[in-house]
Amino acid sequence: MISLRDLTVRYGDTVAVDGLTTDLEPGKIYGLLGRNGSGKTSLLSVLAAYRKAAGGSVTVNGVDPFENPQAMRDTVFVRDAPDVPQADRVGKVLGFFARLRPRWDAAYADHLADTFGLDRRKRVSALSRGQRSALGVVIGLATRAPLTILDEAYLGMDAVARSVFQRELLADYLAHPRTIILSTHLIQEVADLFEEVLILDRGRLIVQEDTDTFRSRGVAVTGPEEAVETFVSGRTVLARQSLGGVRQATLYGSLDDDEQRRAGSAGLTLEPVGIQDLFVHLTSAERTPEAVR
Amino acid sequence: MKTMVLTSFLRMYRPQMLWFAGFLVVGVGLADAVVARFTDPPFSLWMFIAGSAVKYWLGVVGVTLVAVHLRQFVAAGITRRDFIVGGLLFGVVLAVAAALLVPVGHGFEDALRGGAGGVPADYPRWSVPVAVSEFGHVLPSCLAYLVAGAAAGAGFYRFGAWGGLPLLIPALVPVAAAEGLLGLGDNGEVLTRLVPYGIALAVSLLATVLGVVLYHRELRHAAIRSGPVG
Structure with a gap:
């Protein structure tokens, strides 16, 4: 030990x-x-x-x-x-x-x-x-x-x-x-x-x-801008990317079954985030260690 | 582990030791032969060259102990303490070997020159008491140079170029003591300066022990740096 x-x-x-x-x-x-x-x-x-x-x-x-x-x-x-x-x-x-x-x-x-x-x-x-x-x-x-x-x-x-x-x-x-x-x-x-x-x-x-x-903590939520923002409100968002009216938000924190169902019914796609992507988001220059913990 | 450090050093340096001794014997032997063709010098070429070369070589070995080998041994799971003790034991073995080589070589030179029709009266003739005296003079010098080299090298390793510079002064105290009190005369005979031999030996060894203390204090908490070794 x-x-x-x-x-x-x-x-x-x-x-x-x-x-x-x-x-x-x-x-x-x-x-x-x-x-x-x-x-x-x-x-x-x-x-x-x-x-x-x-x-x-x-x-x-x-x-x-x-x-x-x-x-x-x-x-x-x-x-x-x-x-x-x-x-x-x-x-x-x-x-x-x-x-x-x-x-x-x-x-x-x-x-x-x-x-x-x-x-x-x-x-x-x-x-x-x-x-x-x-x-x-x-x-x-x-x-x-x-x-x-x-x-x-x-x-x-x-x-x-x-x-x-x-x-x-x-x-x-x-x-x-x-x-x-x-x-x-x-x-x-x-x-x-x-x-x-x-x-x-x-x-x-x-x-x-x-x-x-750790792997399960990263979730990429993709969908219409407004629906994504509504869904991620109050959660730890590591990154946001937008293309036209589509937005992808990377969340830190796992989603339970109920939350996953809610995302589906809102027309949102949920995808796992690789360890490297999570690492990049967690250690980016603008994110302080305190914010992550 | 100290014994393993000692045996590892002996294994590593064995080729160097043999090459060094070989070059010395062949080189001085040839030089002696060339000089003897033209003149019959009243001094011992062997004592001047070998008597100096062995201690300078020990000094170089002392410097390389830390610069080349510390990282290697710590990477192999050896503590700094075992490295220091094993390395110094190796240094003592090397110094004894070097200090034996000098009177033995002098004996051969004396026999060769004496055999060629006698030597000038001022030539330092070889005898068993002379050989013992030569050993007794060369050994403390070799130890002093080894420890001074090790302490100087450790100072630069631990504290960098500027930090190690002032530590050169205490590191060189063993050499100053040995050179000041024990040395060679005009014809290559060993001599003791300023004080009787016993006191000169004690002072030289004491200075060397202080050098060992300095070496230990420099290395005991030294971080193992990265970068090319050797």
Whole structure:
């Protein structure tokens, strides 16, 4: 169990994570979403003991992970650029992690390296952006750490490699269940992997829900302008779009059966809203975190 | 985990150690041979070159400990504390190896030059007590350079270019103490300046320990930065 209480991360006068409180149950895949600068990497850095929090507390299985040998051994944090010497060859990098990571699965690492087409003789500096990300993914998955954190880990990968990554992540998670936190901007692509979604905005947690519930919260109401406005009156409207006399309003909040029937009889069409669209609306510049919560 | 850090470092640096020692032996050996063809110098070329090179190399290793390896080890689940201790243990092993290389090389040079028809009277002849003395002088210098490099590198890593600059002064105290009190004479013989050897050794080691304290304080809460390593 990961517990964060009033967690704050600062860089000088800038507050990256602002009094965040939440609990994350073990054995789930979490999607951590947020715009650039929303505090995702800062939060993950604290969880992985890469950084000390400025305030509040963080515990992983009851202990503060910072400088805790067991907690650090049980956590792997893969950032957009893997933390390995650029001059080292891929084979040497994998060998290094194999010696230091107690749960390292060498056969699986080999399988992943082959799948991503990583040449073990190549130096890290000679790898393309996508290949470097692939190396990070190999490290992240083959470590088999009970807490696996992947922060934009597949940046620069081509569509095929990203698809392989998603397939391998899911298969390995099912074979070796653990807590995985996946931070990404490619929301639509990986949304189906998430069991729970966390959205950070300007350092604050504005959404934490299981993915299906979150998905059901977004409804697009389309129909004649007046009917739409009447229907959405008093509800949280995330966005409005109009074309001629037709209007579409994106609502935040699920509709019960009665409300759905009322919409139908008013000539309105109801459609689900994708996680990415919900995310865009919830974290738009004009919307404050307080307004969402 | 400290032992794993130590063994990982030894594995990583083994090729470098062998290349460095090889270049030193071959390079100074060739230079000695060339010089001996034209003159019979009253000094030990080996002591001047190897005696300096080993400590400078240790200084460079100290700097790279943090700049290249800290992120790598933390990413592999190693705590900063274990990294510091394991890295310093590695540094001690490296310093002992380097400090052994110097008198051993001097012994070979002495044998080769003595065998070629005697050496000038001022040449620092090799003997077991001389070798022990050389080891006793080179080791604290190597440790001082290693720790100074590590503390200086950690200061820049933690506090950036400007913040690390003032920390250079305390970081270099071990080097100042070792260079000020323990050194080489005009012909490459080891000598102790200003105070007796025992005091010079104690002061040098104390300064090195203070350097270790500085290194630890710089790193113990250091955030792991992103960006290319090495």
